[in-house]
Amino acid sequence: MPEFMDVHHNMTGLTEEDLKAAHDADLAIQDQEGVTFKKTWADPESGVVYCLSEAPSADAVRRVHERAGHPPDEVHPVPLAV
Amino acid sequence: MPEFMDVHHNMTGLTEEDLKAAHDADLAIQDQEGVTFKKTWADPESGVVYCLSEAPSADAVRRVHERAGHPPDEVHPVPLAV
Numbered sequence: 001m002p003e004f005m006d007v008h009h010n011m012t013g014l015t016e017e018d019l020k021a022a023h024d025a026d027l028a029i030q031d032q033e034g035v036t037f038k039k040t041w042a043d044p045e046s047g048v049v050y051c052l053s054e055a056p057s058a059d060a061v062r063r064v065h066e067r068a069g070h071p072p073d074e075v076h077p078v079p080l081a082v
Numbered sequence: 083m084p085e086f087m088d089v090h091h092n093m094t095g096l097t098e099e100d101l102k103a104a105h106d107a108d109l110a111i112q113d114q115e116g117v118t119f120k121k122t123w124a125d126p127e128s129g130v131v132y133c134l135s136e137a138p139s140a141d142a143v144r145r146v147h148e149r150a151g152h153p154p155d156e157v158h159p160v161p162l163a164v
Binding site for chain 2: 003005014015016019020023039040041042043044045046048050052076077078079080081082
């Protein structure tokens with residue numbers, strides 16, 4: 001299954017509780033789109049959030065995040081990894 | 083040890099061999115700056131590369147990448163993760 005990295009900007013001030021709630025909202029519906037969110041990292045100061053997932057397509061990743069209420073600003077396939 | 087996500091842009095056309103060579107160049111000197119690069123993901127089509135590391139500071143991450151010949155465009159602490 002391809003991997004994707006998606007990016008959210010403008011999340012300045014995000015707390016650990018906010019991040020967990022957003023992630024849980026994704027997990028609750030991800031199976032409906034065939035997506036598995038593997039890990040998420042956030043910088044509350046610059047407001048950037050990175051999410052690593054396995055998914056059938058970038059659109060599937062985007063749909064889960066949109067339906068959960070936090071559409072991503074970027075979704076990139078990451079076919080190379082070391 | 084704090085975690086950091088750094089981002090490189092304009093790496094369009096990067097191959098798996100390029101990525102491995104760049105990563106190996108980081109690994110060869112990372113101990114000198116107290117940095118541990120944990121994982122790197124790349125999208126050759128849009129040219130974006132994400133590197134996850136543990137490091138004493140963002141400057142330490144930047145120094146390793148600069149000395150290895152590929153200065154990052156962004157370095158963000160990522161104190162939150164789920």
